[in-house]
Amino acid sequence: MRPRVLLLPGLYDSGPDHWHSHWERADPTFLRVVQRDWTTPARHDWVQTLDNEIAAAGPEVILAAHSTACALVAFWSVETGGRVGGALLVGPSDTEAASYPHGPVGWQPMPLERLPFPTLVVASEDDEYVSLHRARTFAKAWGSQFRNIGRAGHINSASGLGDWPAGRTMLTELRDRTGSAEMSAR
Numbered sequence: 001m002r003p004r005v006l007l008l009p010g011l012y013d014s015g016p017d018h019w020h021s022h023w024e025r026a027d028p029t030f031l032r033v034v035q036r037d038w039t040t041p042a043r044h045d046w047v048q049t050l051d052n053e054i055a056a057a058g059p060e061v062i063l064a065a066h067s068t069a070c071a072l073v074a075f076w077s078v079e080t081g082g083r084v085g086g087a088l089l090v091g092p093s094d095t096e097a098a099s100y101p102h103g104p105v106g107w108q109p110m111p112l113e114r115l116p117f118p119t120l121v122v123a124s125e126d127d128e129y130v131s132l133h134r135a136r137t138f139a140k141a142w143g144s145q146f147r148n149i150g151r152a153g154h155i156n157s158a159s160g161l162g163d164w165p166a167g168r169t170m171l172t173e174l175r176d177r178t179g180s181a182e183m184s185a186r
Contacts, residue, residue: 003060003085003175006053007032010067010093011101012039017157019164020066026163030064031057041068043106047076054084062175063087067129067154068104070121071095074111074142086118086178088171091155092138093129100129112141118177119144120170124152124159 007020007030014020014032023030033053035046050072054061062085065073070092076082093100095107121144123135130138132148139146147170153159161167 005030008065008069022163040103060085066090067093078111086174090122114143122147126151
C-alpha cells in the first residue's frame with residue numbers, strides 16, 4: 001500500500017488552479033493540511049498543526065510542500081525530531097529575503113540542518129521568492145536531491161501548471177525511493 005500524501009500549502013493557501021488542488025481532487029489519499037492563519041502565521045502554530053497531522057497520518061506519510069511550507073518542513077523536523085517517509089519541497093520561499101512578505105512571525109533564520117528523511121527540492125530559475133542559488137543552498141544543507149525545472153515562476157497557480165504531471169512524476173520517484181529505503185532497512 002502506498003503512503004498517504006499530506007499537501008502543505010504556503011502562505012495564502014493553494015487556490016483552485018494550484019497543482020496542490022488538482023492533486024487533492026484527483027486522489028483521495030492526498031490530504032491538505034489546513035492552517036488556522038494563512039496570511040500572518042506564527043511558525044509555532046504551523047509546526048504544531050503539521051505535527052498533529054503527521055501523528056494522525058503515520059510516519060510513512062509523504063509531504064508535498066510548497067513555498068513557506070518548505071520552511072515549515074525544515075522547522076518541524078528540527079524542532080520535533082520528527083520523521084516522515086519523504087518530502088517533495090517545491091519553490092521553497094526564502095524567509096530571509098527582502099521579497100518575503102511581511103507579517104509571518106518566527107520564520108527566520110531558515111533552518112539549514114540536514115533532514116533525516118528523503119527529500120527533493122524543486123526550484124525555478126525565475127522564482128520571485130527564492131533565487132536559484134539560495135534554493136540550491138537549501139537543498140545542499142537539507143541533504144536533498146535538487147531539480148531545476150527552468151523558468152516556471154513560483155511553481156504555483158500563476159505558473160499555469162494545472163495538474164503538473166512532471167511534479168507527480170517527481171512525487172512518484174520520491175515515493176519509490178522511500179519504499180526502496182524501507183525495504184533495505186528490513
